[in-house]
Amino acid sequence: MKILVSKYAGFCFGVERAINMVNESASKKEKLYTIGPLIHNPQVVKRLEKKGVSVIQKKDIDNLDKGANVVIRSHGITKDLYKKLKNKELNIIDATCPFVKTAQKKAEYLMNQDYDVYIYGEKQHPEVKSILSYSDYKGKIIEDYTYNADDIEKDKKCGIVTQTTRNKKRFAQLCENFIIKSKELRIYNTICDATFKRQKDAKKIAKKVDYMIIVGGKNSANTTKLYNITKNIIPAIHVETVKELNENVLKKYNKIGVTAGASTPEFLIDEVIEKLKLI
Amino acid sequence: MKILVSKYAGFCFGVERAINMVNESASKKEKLYTIGPLIHNPQVVKRLEKKGVSVIQKKDIDNLDKGANVVIRSHGITKDLYKKLKNKELNIIDATCPFVKTAQKKAEYLMNQDYDVYIYGEKQHPEVKSILSYSDYKGKIIEDYTYNADDIEKDKKCGIVTQTTRNKKRFAQLCENFIIKSKELRIYNTICDATFKRQKDAKKIAKKVDYMIIVGGKNSANTTKLYNITKNIIPAIHVETVKELNENVLKKYNKIGVTAGASTPEFLIDEVIEKLKLI
Numbered sequence: 363m364k365i366l367v368s369k370y371a372g373f374c375f376g377v378e379r380a381i382n383m384v385n386e387s388a389s390k391k392e393k394l395y396t397i398g399p400l401i402h403n404p405q406v407v408k409r410l411e412k413k414g415v416s417v418i419q420k421k422d423i424d425n426l427d428k429g430a431n432v433v434i435r436s437h438g439i440t441k442d443l444y445k446k447l448k449n450k451e452l453n454i455i456d457a458t459c460p461f462v463k464t465a466q467k468k469a470e471y472l473m474n475q476d477y478d479v480y481i482y483g484e485k486q487h488p489e490v491k492s493i494l495s496y497s498d499y500k501g502k503i504i505e506d507y508t509y510n511a512d513d514i515e516k517d518k519k520c521g522i523v524t525q526t527t528r529n530k531k532r533f534a535q536l537c538e539n540f541i542i543k544s545k546e547l548r549i550y551n552t553i554c555d556a557t558f559k560r561q562k563d564a565k566k567i568a569k570k571v572d573y574m575i576i577v578g579g580k581n582s583a584n585t586t587k588l589y590n591i592t593k594n595i596i597p598a599i600h601v602e603t604v605k606e607l608n609e610n611v612l613k614k615y616n617k618i619g620v621t622a623g624a625s626t627p628e629f630l631i632d633e634v635i636e637k638l639k640l641i
Numbered sequence: 642m643k644i645l646v647s648k649y650a651g652f653c654f655g656v657e658r659a660i661n662m663v664n665e666s667a668s669k670k671e672k673l674y675t676i677g678p679l680i681h682n683p684q685v686v687k688r689l690e691k692k693g694v695s696v697i698q699k700k701d702i703d704n705l706d707k708g709a710n711v712v713i714r715s716h717g718i719t720k721d722l723y724k725k726l727k728n729k730e731l732n733i734i735d736a737t738c739p740f741v742k743t744a745q746k747k748a749e750y751l752m753n754q755d756y757d758v759y760i761y762g763e764k765q766h767p768e769v770k771s772i773l774s775y776s777d778y779k780g781k782i783i784e785d786y787t788y789n790a791d792d793i794e795k796d797k798k799c800g801i802v803t804q805t806t807r808n809k810k811r812f813a814q815l816c817e818n819f820i821i822k823s824k825e826l827r828i829y830n831t832i833c834d835a836t837f838k839r840q841k842d843a844k845k846i847a848k849k850v851d852y853m854i855i856v857g858g859k860n861s862a863n864t865t866k867l868y869n870i871t872k873n874i875i876p877a878i879h880v881e882t883v884k885e886l887n888e889n890v891l892k893k894y895n896k897i898g899v900t901a902g903a904s905t906p907e908f909l910i911d912e913v914i915e916k917l918k919l920i
Contacts, residue, residue, distance in 0.1 A: 534820040541813040541828055549826040 363612075365638050366567050368621035370560040371577070372631055376436040376459025377401055377624050383457045384433055388413040394455070395426065396433040397443075398488075401625035402582035405603060429453055437488045438462045440495035441470075461526045462489050465552035470496040472521030477548060478514065480504055480540075482533055483525030487583075490525050507532035511539035519546040526554040527584065556624065557584060564588050564621045565595065571619035574598035575607070575638075577631050578623035585623025592619075604633040612641050642891075644917050645846050647900035649839040650856070650910055655715040655738030656680055656903050662736045663712055667692040673734070674705065675712040676722075677767070680904035681861035684882060708732055716767045717741045719774035720749075740805045741768050744831035749775040751800030756827060757793065759783055759819075761812055762804030766862075769804050786811035790818035798825040805833040806863060835903065836863060843867050843900045844874065850898035853877035854886070854917075856910050857902035864902025871898075883912040891920050 373381070380400060387394055394415045399407045407417065415433070418426075420443065426432065428451045434444070438458040447454050458466075472479045479501035483490035494501050507529075514520055520540055524533050530553050540547055568574050574592040578585030580602060589600035601607060612618065618638055622631045652660070659679060666673055673694045678686045686696065694712070697705075699722065705711065707730045713723070717737040726733050737745075751758045758780035762769035773780050786808075793799055799819055803812050809832050819826050847853050853871040857864030859881060868879040880886060891897065897917055901910045 530821045534817040537820050538813040538817060541816050541830055542809045545830055547828040547830065549820055549828065551820055551824055551826065 363615070363638060363641055364571075364617045365635060366571055366617065366619045367631070367635060368560070368563045368567055368619070370556070370563045371620065371622040372624075372626050372628055374554070374556040374560075374624035376461060376554070379459070380433075380436040380457035381406070381627075383455055384410060384415055385413070387431060387455055388415055392431050394431045394433055395422075396435055397423070397439060398435060400433065400435050400457075401579075402585075402623075403579040403602075403625045403627065403630075404581070405630060406625070406627050423447065423450065423452075426450065426452060431455060434458050436462065438466060438492035439488075440492050441466075441498075442495060459526065459554075461552060461554040462492065465489075465493050465523045465526060465550070466496040468521075468523045468550040468552060469493050469501055472523070472548060473497040473500055475519075475521075477519045477521035478502075480520060480522045481524070482507070482522065482528055482536055487525060489527075493523060493525070504536065507536040509536055509539065511543050514540065514543050516543065517545055519548070520544040521548040521550070523550045523552050526552055527557040528553055530558065560584075560621065560624070561588065561591055564592050567619040567621065568592040568595040568598070571615075571617040572596060573612070573615040573617075574619045574621070575634055576600045576621055576623070577634055578602065578626040582623045582625050585626065588621055588623060592621075601634070603630060604637050607634065607637060609641065612638065642894070642917060642920055643850075643896045644914060645850055645896065645898045646910070646914060647839070647842045647846055647898070649835070649842045650899065650901040651903075651905050651907055653833070653835040653839075653903035655740060655833070658738070659712075659715040659736035660685070660906075662734055663689060663694055664692070666710060666734055667694055671710050673710045673712055674701075675714055676702070676718060677714060679712065679714050679736075680858075681864075681902075682858040682881075682904045682906065682909075683860070684909060685904070685906050702726065702729065702731075705729065705731060710734060713737050715741065717745060717771035718767075719771050720745075720777075721774060737771075738805065738833075740831060740833040741771065744768075744772050744802045744805060744829070745775040747800075747802045747829040747831060748772050748780055751802070751827060752776040752779055754798075754800075756798045756800035757781075759799060759801045760803070761786070761801065761807055761815055766804060768806075772802060772804070783815065786815040788815055788818065790822050793819065793822050795822060796824055798827070799823040800827040800829070802829045802831050805831055806836040807832055809837060839863075839900065839903070840867065840870055843871050843898075846898040846900065847871040847874040847877070850894075850896040851875060852891070852894040852896075853898045853900070854913055855879045855900060855902070856913055857881065857905040861902045861904050864905065867900055867902060871900075880913070882909060883916050886913065886916060888920065891917065
């Protein structure tokens with residue numbers, strides 16, 4: 363059997379950085395609290411729990427003692443929540459992805475410079491909520507790239523930032539309407555290439571193989587997206603661990619492709635590859 | 642015969658302003674010098690000459706005496722030439738169109754703020770040359786909206802301004818490639834609506850009539866453009882004055898449309914309309 367593994371499978375820069383930061387603190391035998399699961403991968407979260415990293419909810423923050431170690435996960439938190447952590451004098455381990463941080467900063471800057479702020483992204487995504495909070499909630503979230511921008515005031519300065527995982531081409535198309543209608547426009551392309559490259563490579567591999575395995579959390583949006591993209595091309599399966607793979611199914615194929623989401627650790631990908639090698 | 646006259650025919654705001662400024666000074670019996678013809682309309686230039694407004698060339702500036710009245714025409718001059726006029730202590734009547742002035746200022750601002758400056762426009766157009774000079778000649782002129790922006794440095798800040806008479810839709814398309822490739826982009830849509838509205842209305846009228854008359858200087862780019870647009874729809878003629886119209890040709894048509902370029906004075910349009918009314 364031939365196995366094709368995407369070179370973009372697994373941890374993105376921001377997730378790897380967050381995991382490393384948490385591992386470093388945990389290795390000092392410190393008790394850590396992450397607000398929500400650090401990444402959308404149950405296996406990793408379980409391993410971290412054994413190292414003393416507990417998942418808490420926002421409401422639990424009030425119960426933390428001064429000086430407790432609290433981790434901000436890679437997609438960031440709102441400005442108000444950050445202030446609350448500071449006020450409670452917690453020890454903040456800020457693992458916000460630097461790309462997300464840039465988007466937050468740009469939204470804040472644009473708001474301070476009297477721009478009408480627009481954020482291209484999903485309203486319900488924590489990253490977008492965090493970016494919005496940095497515009498003091500004055501920003502407008504745009505989910506659809508076909509937004510016609512008819513409601514913008516012609517002589518107002520407009521500033522646009524984007525969720526880091528969006529499609530560049532669509533972002534550019536969205537901006538087109540703003541360019542036509544706005545006299546002054548400031549565009550921060552805060553898109554991170556990793557998502558795009560991972561998806562593009564998944565598509566490329568799917569066209570070369572008979573079967574595709576996508577490894578990653580079922581609760582991971584970007585992993586699910588990889589599955590949806592590839593299953594439109596060839597038969598595909600989305601698994602969290604190697605245990606979900608059926609040997610009899612795998613045997614039917616000559617060429618199998620493997621990729622994984624941004625929150626999938628290497629060991630889970632390796633386990634899948636090892637199994638395939640034995641068939 | 643039915644006559645349809647475009648409500649956008651004739652002087653744009655910038656040209657009207659320039660003519661008024663010159664007329665005001667000329668009415669004081671002052672001798673005036675314009676660097677190049679004030680507008681691209683021979684009939685107007687002739688009338689102005691009678692009022693003491695002489696057309697000179699750049700090289701003639703050296704021969705002017707201190708305090709002489711020199712007029713900057715609506716599409717502006719280069720920063721260096723402006724400096725020269727100042728140094729020679731000439732009395733400058735600055736009739737640069739305020740829209741062009743905005744484009745100049747924005748190019749200068751972007752250059753001062755360390756942006757890579759791009760100017761969307763025709764290399765040979767005096768307006769574009771003037772805008773370029775305000776970027777201290779560091780700007781890059783882009784003539785074609787399909788420019789792929791492959792040569793831009795990913796982490797450089799890019800700023801774009803545009804010649805005031807360009808098409809908005811194409812300008813937006815050009816910017817698309819920059820949005821995809823640049824992390825920070827500042828777009829000044831310095832396009833003046835007048836050209837677009839005049840062209841759009843000319844098209845609309847051409848579709849309703851049997852014949853189209855375009856009035857304006859043969860040396861006027863925007864008038865010639867109106868002619869090219871309409872002649873693709875119906876038979877059309879480009880005339881500078883009513884004298885060029887042939888009664889026998891006009892008689893063949895039931896509905897005639899009239900429009901005129903941004904540099905065409907009202908009296909030339911009126912003469913055409915009066916003639917049509919008599920047929």
